[in-house]
Every structure is written in structure tokens, then in C-alpha cells.
Amino acid sequence: MYGLGILKGLSVTLKHFILTFVDDAKRGKGRYRSPQGIAYKQSTELSGLFTVEYPEEKLPVPEEFRYIPFLVYEEEDGEKKLRCTSCGICSKVCPPQCIYIVRTVDPETGKPVPTPAEFCIDVDICMNCGLCAEYCPFDAIKMDHDYEIASFDRMKHHVFDISRLAKPVSYYASIRPKNYKTEEDARAAKAAAKQGTASA
């Protein structure tokens, strides 16, 4: 019969529609705005309503997620010490060339000091590729997870300087626990090896 195909198709939409209520009834309150609800919405068992109600619900981003880079600093007795040595590798590897680094120069000797005097990233150019973080030999630049950075004025707010880029190690450890752990382990192993050779 003519039109049967359409009806058959529409039965699929109807099924989707009904499933929403079935699923809601089955899962009860916890389906919305709760951590397990969000986890359910990301799992492939999901049926029924698919929508994540941002801003009340936020999908967690995976560890590797990358947005704008940030600079890691260590806190040593209240002082912020950037890990960055201003070696310039990140600015060389950056494909659209949006990292600007001014190296600190010791005013007396005229020799470069391993810390940046200025460090700028133009986020209106940055393509979030993550290559800077991948190739930094000192684990000093990492990709941030913070994506809620819309602004009203780009001239003022879209060139991130050190004050905006610098974030503590603890923050890094919190957003990328696995990476942090492997790096720390590698560092500890290296230090141990060094000790071993020194004592031997």
C-alpha cells in the first residue's frame, strides 16, 4: 500500500518519543542533573532523552581534552615559579605562530636567564592543536580544560599574558591526573638514576 513506508518510518519516531517516557519512569530522578545521570547520557546504553542540560549539567571533558594552553608554575614558599625556561621550542613548533616569548636577560651579565620575561598567546590565532604542550621538554606548557572564556572585548582580553596563562601545578594535577602522574614518575625515576650513577 502506498504510504506504508512512511508510516513504518514514523513508527521509529514514535518509538523514540515513547522511549523518553519509559526511560524517565525507569530511571527516576537520578536521570537528570546528577553525576550518574550525566554518565548515563554518555554511555552507549542510552535511550530516551539525549540532551545534556548545560549549564546545569556539564559533560565532563576527557583528560586529553585541549582548549587554550596554560603555563604551569610551582609554588615554592609562597613564590610562584614558572616551569618555563623560555627555551622557545613551543613558539617554534606552534603552527600558526601565535606564541610570543621575550627571554629574560640578566641586566648585569647580559646573559639569558631561564625564565620568560613576557609570554603571550594570541587566542584569536591559536588553533588548540596541542603541539606546544606535546613538545615542551620541561612540561611547562599544558592544554587547559577551561572552555568558558567568552568575552565582550577581544582587544583587551584575547591576548593571554603570563598573569592570565600561569596556573599552579595543583591545578594541572587536578585536570590531568594521569599525565601528571606519569610525568612525575618519570622525573622521580630520572632523579633516582642520577643519584645511582653519582653514588656509584
Added chain:
Amino acid sequence: MSDQSAVVGTVTEVFPDWFSPDSRPGYAGYIVPSERMREAAGYLKNRKHFDMLTSVTSADYFPEDRIEMVYHFRRSTGGEPLRIKCFLSRVESQIDSLVDVFPGAELQEREVWDLMGVRFTGHPDLRRILTWEGFAGHPLRKDWKEPFFEDEIKPYKSRWPEGKFIRAEEKNPLGDNLCFPPGFDPESWVPDKDEILYKSMTRVAKAGEDGMDSDTIIVNLGPQHPSTHGVFRMVARLDGETVVDLKPVMGYLHRNHEKIGERNTFLGNMPFTDRLDYICSMSNNFAYALAVEKLLNIAPPERAEYIRVIMAELTRIVNHLVANGFLMNDLGAFFTPVLYSLEEREFILDFFEAASGSRMMCNYYRFGGVVRDLDENMMSMLKAILERLPRKMDELEKYLIGSEIVRIRSEGVGILTPEAAIANSATGPLLRASGVPYDLRRADPYSIYDRFDFDVCVRYHGDIYDRFMLRIDEIRQSIRILKQAVRDMPSGPVLTGKPQYQVRVPAGEAYGRVEGPKGELGFYLVSNGKTNPARYHVRAPTFINLTSLAGMSRGNKVADVVTILGSIDIVLGEVDR
């Protein structure tokens, strides 16, 4: 290249002055004198069965006075491509057009004219294609400089160690990305009003069978139009509602991919390739990595090969879901099918995001492997997706393919015959839906595709419905490959050698290609031994597939043109680059 020498070996005996092997180290293929090119192409086509001209491009060897035309021919029965070159002078760059031998050269030759300034004599419609009429100069020439020009190659010196931040605009006299030829007077400028374009369209005199005299009208669809899948414009000459002639107008998203690519380091191009066909970033990465690996002469480790295949096949699924969804949109099934497809896509994107860090711009492949491994968690995520997808595909199929509206509007509409498809250099689903079982994964296998058991999908009517069904078939085959890949995946490293940010690539040329979801995606690279490519060309499948659009549309109703375009499945990032 055994195939090539066998073919041309006999030719060189017959016509010693036609084909001479390109013996420069790192180069391959044959050099043909430019005045012989047309005959040689005809000979290859008619006598040697190289019936597809897959790629036409050019490379500027400034400061030497030489532009090389580079042609890649293929046989529709499979095998490696045959590379033919012609040397032209930079001043009088001119060569015979191949359009009458290979219609598929039409858009590609226009692109070469636009960007490299090579004139093709005998081309029926040699206008600018990616830039606009009146644009000053030919940007891909090495001595042409853009307004924000800073240095020949990256990295720029001004970023480190004295990297004071300055916006590029502040260095430009006009405070913008602008530069005008000397002595230019903006007030006396007469902008191009597309008159040549409109005149170039065939105007069929009405036969007047009904005794009425009616005129044809020109209708512009796009660039701001919901049906054009981005900023694409079609100019159609209509007789009533029937399309008499149609011309695609593109370049509204021309982002100078190739010019920027020639400045970037080899690695720096990787994230840029993501933005070519932005729905399938992984396969773009794949093709580019293959091309550079050919130059570097390295191979990825076993596990990386499997991961690459997994990612490429997932990308194919994503692309076909999106393509079919939007095709249904064009057919009038407004948004519900798209929403269902995008829902499934989200799961795959979650997987990509967990693996690579970004949903769309994956930047996941590296030369000699991939950037990071998939752990146990991710593998179970993948398995769950593979478990869900077939179920959802069945549902989608039940939802759509029985529908009478879909069938009436798509069956027998927009037919592309196999002969026309081959002549127009069509690749991918467009070609296979026309009854040519040509899939690079089988025709000229790369990576580890020869290990998997899968069928090359093919359908025979060459209409919209077949293209739609072919994509569904291919999704099923991809799932099949994925299951095998997950089963057989060995453990081990995922990258050969050390991660390097400035790879020095031996001089030479390479053409790396994959069967992308949309067709043959190829990268033609020339290296001069430095850290950045001397020539970087993208053989964009959808750009070349658009050659068939006009032929498929003629005689159809204007509403069908929209669906025909949808069934070709274009992505403007790749068409315009």
C-alpha cells in the same frame, strides 16, 4: 612503480621523444614536452587504459625559471598512479588544456590558472575559481607575497627570544589584511559583476513546442543558502523550473591552505589538514602522514597501523552518517534524520575526544605512528560503540529507506553514468554508486587494508538513492573492518623513532593518498631537503567530484539540484581549501 615502467617502457620505444623518465633523485614518473602533452594524454587514455586523470597540479621552482605541471593518471581497474610532468617557463606559462580528453580536468585546470597563473589553451571556461575576477596576481607563485607576509618559512624569528607581541595589522599600512597594487585608484575600479559567468552559460533556445515563447532566467543559489552545505554558490539557468545549465561558483571559503602549508613545517601542517574536510579530520591526517612517510621512508609500528585504520574507519562512519542525514534534510525530511545521525556521531566524537583531545580537530597522526596509545578504557568504549552502531543503523534504515517520499524524490534523479563518472575523475561513493567498483583500499592498497576482509560496495543506478544506500552499505563494511581490527590489534609501541618537532625531509616528491570517506584524498608534496615543504598540494575529492554536478543537474528540476548536490556530499573546507 612497476606498473608505470611496464606501460611507458613500450612507449619510450615507440615514441622516444615523448616520454623521458624523471631521473632526479627522489623523483619519479615521466617528463613529456609540453607541446606533446595533449597527444600523450590521449595516447595513455586510448591505448594504455589510463582512463582517469586523478590530479592536475603544478609546482613553482622559483628562483629557477620553471613551473612543473604534474598530472596523475589512473586506471579505473586499479593499480598505482602514473605521474607525468611538463616543464613550463614561468614567464610564458602556457599549455594545452586536457579538458576535451579528460573532462575531469576542468575545475582543476581553472584552479591551476587561478593560483599558479598557467594558461590552458583550449579550456572552455578559464576563469578564476578560488579567488575572484580582478584579484591581483597568482598567489601560489613563490614570489607572490601576501599582505601579512613575514618570512619565507616558519618558525618566524620575531617570536623568540625577542618576541614582543604585536598584531599583524599594526604592521600593515592599511591596518588590515590588505595590499593594493601600486597606483591603484579605488574610485575608478569597476568590480566584476559576474557578466562573463552568466554569458558563459549555455542558453538553449526554447523549442517552442507549445507555441509559447519563453525566456530562460538565471537563478543564484547561495552562497548564503541552507541547502548548499556551507558557502557554496550555484548559478543555474532555468527554463521554467528545469535546469538548462548550471555552474558551481566556489572560493567563498578559500583560506589559502596551500600557501600557508608551504610556509609551515612538515609537522605544523598536520593540524591544518584537520581543517580541510572538517568532518573527517582523521582521514586527512592519514593521507598527509602517508605522503610524508613516503618521503621520509619510514613505516609506523604494527599497533599504530591498526589504530590508524580504526580511526579512519570511524571517520568514514561519521562522515556517511552526516552526509546521509543532511541529504535527507535536502529531501525535506527536515532535521529528524540529521538529529538521529548526529546522535550516533556524538558517541564516536566522544571517543575521538578521549583519544586525541578534540572532537573535530583531532591532530592525531604523527609521522611514523600516532600521537598516543589507546588504553583499555578506550578499547571498551570502542567496543560499546561497535555494539550499538549496527542496531542504530538498522533503525535508521527502517526509518528512511522504505519511505515513499524518499524513493520518489531520489530514484532515477541525478544520474551519473559510469563513463561520465570516470571521465570526470569522480572518486569515492559518487563513483561507486555509478557502478564502478573502485576503492583505493583494494585498488591500490595502503597501510594494512590488505589484511582485512571487507567488500567494496558498489551500486549500479548512479542516482541519488544509490548514493544514499551505498553510504549505508559502507558503514556496515566499516563496522566489519573495525571488528576485525579490534580483534587483531597487537600490543606494542605506537610511534617509530623519537617524537621530533622539526623533521628534515629528504629532497624529492611524494604523492600520498587514501580512500577518504568522500573519495581519493591525496597530498602531493615536494621537499627540497628543508624543514618545510616546497610544494604542498591537496587533491581534494569533493572539489573534483563537483565537476560532475552540472552534467547531473541538467534537465532536472531546480528542487532536485539541491538534493543532487547533497548526494555528492561536499565540504567547503576541502572544496575551497
Added chain:
Amino acid sequence: MKESLNSPGVQIPEELSGLVAITTLDRIYNWGRRNSLWPLMSGLACCAIEMICTAASRYDFSRFGMEVMRPSPRQADFMLISGTVTKKMVPQLVRLYNQMPEPKYVVAMGACASGGGPFKEGYSVVPGIDKFLPVDVYIPGCPPTPQALLNGLMKLQEKIDHQALKTDAHWYKKDGSAPIPVPILGPDLIDLRKVEQIRLASQVQQPASDADNNEVPHE
């Protein structure tokens, strides 16, 4: 929605609290506008795909009253520039903007629309749509994820909340706002507001460049 609609500082007797809301004209006017922002569909590049994802089931911006995304400017409230703006495309965008009825807003989504993005150095890319249109909200990212886009759109709502009818509603003034001149494609993009500058700049160039190659006037 009542909390945001109800004007603070005015005490409503308890027995009426569920029935009556006292508000200012500004508030109710903005409340109406912020919850029915209709975007103009103008997908330009990669970012457009994320925009579509935002409109699709998982993020679904119809929860914000934005689902009426149509490609016609006539009923649109804001223009979501999602992707790279090229010189060839910008005349069309300016024309569309001019056709939108007031009050109108522009949201620049992604690095490209805000400031040229990774393709800024290219010869045919406009380094930021704000060279032509007044942008209200910029969303960094390449591409901004759907959640980042939603965050940006909420910023736009926030901006609307802070507009007062008396001072900010210039669209009710007689003179209104003049249309933006549509740029012309010449040897390069001719911004009609800069004609004088362009002439001067190209005159200055003349002696400097040695005109060695007629094919390459750019220098």
C-alpha cells in the same frame, strides 16, 4: 523564570507572591528578548559543524529559545558568525547584517571569526569580522565546543539583560543606525570606508616598488 523577572527591592505581600510579579519595563522587555533570540544561520566553516551540534539533540539550544535558526535575515535577532570569514564572503555577510532588523547582535564564534584564527596570515582571509560588523560576544576556541558556544550565547543574554531601554535602545531613535557600506572585491578587498587611505597607501608604494614583474603587484 520568576526570580529573574521579579524586580528586587519591591516587597510583594506573601499571599500574593505566587500570583503577582512586579517588574520594571526594562526587565520584562529584556526578559522577552533574551529568551527568544533567533539566530541567523550563517555557517561558514568548521565551526559551523559545532554550531549544528549545539543545535542538535545533545546540547539543544532550543532550551534557550534559539531554535528558530533560519537562513533569512529578516526575523533574526543575532548573527552567529561561525567560521572563517573570507574576503569573497564578507560582502554577503555585511549585506545580510544590513538586512537584519534592529535590535541586532553579532556573535563571533571561534578564533577565525574573532581574529582570523590560524588562517589569519592568508591572503584572502578577513582578520576578524569586527573589521566590518560590531561584535558583541567573542568566543575563543578552534572550534569552540558546543558547551563553550552555549557559554558564549549565555554571555549574550547577559549583555541583553544589562541594556536599558532609555539609554541603550538606540534602535528606537529616529536616526537609527546607518547601514554598513558593503565592501567591493577589487585587486584586494576594498572597504568603502577606507577609500582615501587605500589611495594614499597605493600612491606611496609606487616609487618604492621597482615594478619588476607586472604579474606580481603585491609586494
